[in-house]
Amino acid sequence: MSGDKINRRRFLADLLFAGGAVTAAALLAQAGEAEKKPSPSDTPKATCTSDPNRKLDGDVALPSSPTPSPPEPPLGGKPMAPSPMVKGEVKSPQRQPKKP
Amino acid sequence: MKVCLVLTHQCNLGCSYCYAGEKFKSSMSWEIGLRSLRLAFSRPGPVEVSFFGGEPMIAFDSLARLTRVASTWASRAGREIRFSMTTNATILKDKHLRFLRHYNFFVGVSVDGVEEVQDTQRPFLSGRGSGQLVWRNLEAFCHQLEDFRVLMVIRPGTLESLPQAVERMYRMGVSKVSLLPDTEADWSNSRALLTRVYQQLARVCFLSMLTDEPMWISPFVEQHPAQLAGSEGSGGCGFGADELAVSPAGHFYPCARLVGPDRRTEVRIGSLADGLDWERIAQLQLQADEKMNSCGTGGCKCLALMPGDQQAQLANVAMFTEITGEACQNALEMVAA
Numbered sequence: 001m002s003g004d005k006i007n008r009r010r011f012l013a014d015l016l017f018a019g020g021a022v023t024a025a026a027l028l029a030q031a032g033e034a035e036k037k038p039s040p041s042d043t044p045k046a047t048c049t050s051d052p053n054r055k056l057d058g059d060v061a062l063p064s065s066p067t068p069s070p071p072e073p074p075l076g077g078k079p080m081a082p083s084p085m086v087k088g089e090v091k092s093p094q095r096q097p098k099k100p
Numbered sequence: 101m102k103v104c105l106v107l108t109h110q111c112n113l114g115c116s117y118c119y120a121g122e123k124f125k126s127s128m129s130w131e132i133g134l135r136s137l138r139l140a141f142s143r144p145g146p147v148e149v150s151f152f153g154g155e156p157m158i159a160f161d162s163l164a165r166l167t168r169v170a171s172t173w174a175s176r177a178g179r180e181i182r183f184s185m186t187t188n189a190t191i192l193k194d195k196h197l198r199f200l201r202h203y204n205f206f207v208g209v210s211v212d213g214v215e216e217v218q219d220t221q222r223p224f225l226s227g228r229g230s231g232q233l234v235w236r237n238l239e240a241f242c243h244q245l246e247d248f249r250v251l252m253v254i255r256p257g258t259l260e261s262l263p264q265a266v267e268r269m270y271r272m273g274v275s276k277v278s279l280l281p282d283t284e285a286d287w288s289n290s291r292a293l294l295t296r297v298y299q300q301l302a303r304v305c306f307l308s309m310l311t312d313e314p315m316w317i318s319p320f321v322e323q324h325p326a327q328l329a330g331s332e333g334s335g336g337c338g339f340g341a342d343e344l345a346v347s348p349a350g351h352f353y354p355c356a357r358l359v360g361p362d363r364r365t366e367v368r369i370g371s372l373a374d375g376l377d378w379e380r381i382a383q384l385q386l387q388a389d390e391k392m393n394s395c396g397t398g399g400c401k402c403l404a405l406m407p408g409d410q411q412a413q414l415a416n417v418a419m420f421t422e423i424t425g426e427a428c429q430n431a432l433e434m435v436a437a
Binding site for chain 1: 437
């Protein structure tokens with residue numbers, strides 16, 4: 001069974017099994033309205049084409065200054081002391097070596 | 101002629117209300133199957149071959165072979181042929197669906213309600229529920245078969261959730277449902293609920309017939325003016341005249357529902373060995389007509405010949421006929437409003 005049929009069934013089931021509220025006229029009216037609407041699977045037709053030479057009214061305003069970045073949130077907790085050197089561990093250079 | 105082959109007495113379900121009686125491993129032999137098919141072709145006109153059980157899918161190999169033979173005979177003789185089957189929807193693989201579709205089978209699928217109802221009413225012989233499996237297979241039927249019918253045995257305990265089950269079937273894609281009352285059940289305390297549920301479903305049926313996706317619910321659809329105008333008003337089946345059932349042992353019955361464990365000699369109407377007993381057929385038809393007329397009911401004559409308390413069963417049939425009529429009248433007025 002197709003997806004369209006399943007969708008149609010779901011829609012009608014909501015009306016048919018709604019209890020005593022729905023009347024024949026209401027059912028037909030709603031079912032008819034639904035038929036007029038495109039199904040979700042229909043591909044919409046193109047409604048406009050873009051023209052690269054077309055000039056639009058107005059201009060795009062560029063920001064006069066760089067957008068400020070939000071302030072960095074403060075880090076919580078106390079600063080940690082550097083871990084002690086362990087014997088045999090390779091120590092990375094703290095400073096850049098001077099160029100000769 | 102319509103011939104129903106009861107392929108086996110065996111069934112994998114243990115339905116609490118089953119009228120088929122004792123289940124045992126006794127299947128129709130190839131010889132009896134072929135002779136039954138010859139009987140179906142023995143009279144002019146369209147040929148109808150149906151398969152019943154037990155569960156006929158247990159004997160799928162026989163079913164498939166007999167179908168192929170009948171189809172070949174029909175093709176060679178230029179005869180119109182139709183195949184049908186009633187199944188409990190517990191044995192279903194892709195190859196079965198392909199086969200049923202290829203031979204354009206009309207399938208009756210027995211489902212009593214939502215999973216909980218199905219588990220209680222139609223458990224496997226082991227006691228395990230069949231609901232989940234059956235609903236999954238029902239969905240497969242919806243996707244693969246053009247035309248099939250859901251057969252729902254209704255009992256006082258299944259009424260409450262019946263509209264829910266029918267709605268779910270409709271959303272799934274089912275278009276034909278038959279409500280089959282368990283006439284042996286005690287309906288004395290369920291009349292009000294039955295009336296409410298039947299009125300709702302009759303309304304759904306008639307309203308849906310106004311749309312492009314109708315839900316044909318029997319017995320309401322038969323009461324719709326559009327259907328009444330087109331029908332011949334015969335009701336019921338051929339009952340031995342142009343329709344009969346053959347048991348696995350080769351005995352004839354007017355209807356597959358009367359075969360049971362194949363021990364009720366009083367409702368047999370002959371056998372493959374002895375041929376049709378026309379005197380017995382006339383006698384049973386008269387007997388059934390008298391009983392059905394006495395309670396003002398119509399429909400299948402075999403109701404009057406079922407085992408058990410026939411008087412109570414016919415009283416229930418009369419009650420259902422009355423409630424169905426009221427529900428249809430109510431639905432028609434609502435649709436016309």
